[in-house]
Amino acid sequence: xxxxLGAFEQAVLLAIVSLGExxxxxxxxxxxxxxxxxxxxxxxxxxxxxxxxxxxxxxSWLAExxxxxxxxxxxxxxxxxxxxxxxxxxxxxxxxxxRRMEWPLKTAR
Numbered sequence: 001x002x003x004x005l006g007a008f009e010q011a012v013l014l015a016i017v018s019l020g021e022x023x024x025x026x027x028x029x030x031x032x033x034x035x036x037x038x039x040x041x042x043x044x045x046x047x048x049x050x051x052x053x054x055x056x057x058x059x060s061w062l063a064e065x066x067x068x069x070x071x072x073x074x075x076x077x078x079x080x081x082x083x084x085x086x087x088x089x090x091x092x093x094x095x096x097x098x099r100r101m102e103w104p105l106k107t108a109r
Contacts (some may be wrong), residue, residue: 003085004090018031025042025045025077028045058083059078061075063075
């Protein structure tokens with residue numbers, strides 16, 4: 001069975017794909033906030049990153065610390081093949097559902 005992704009999980013995975021090799025926590029946070037046009041808590045992003053990693057949809061690793069960061073390491077993220085499949089499946093499902101709708105949506109009867 002394919003992974004079922006929530007909207008926020010999709011946003012986080014898409015941010016990682018978009019950022020490529022520059023996908024680390026704060027960059028992902030900013031990439032998610034921008035299209036939503038609202039503040040998103042760092043905690044919600046990090047919780048989602050942990051959950052997606054535990055489901056095998058992304059992987060992470062620590063890079064060496066840099067002088068700019070006071071020697072602290074930075075954690076980077078990448079979407080796994082399973083994560084890409086889940087994103088593609090989510091897109092396929094939502095696109096099929098939108099195709100059945102008349103746009104713009106009218107008030108329900």
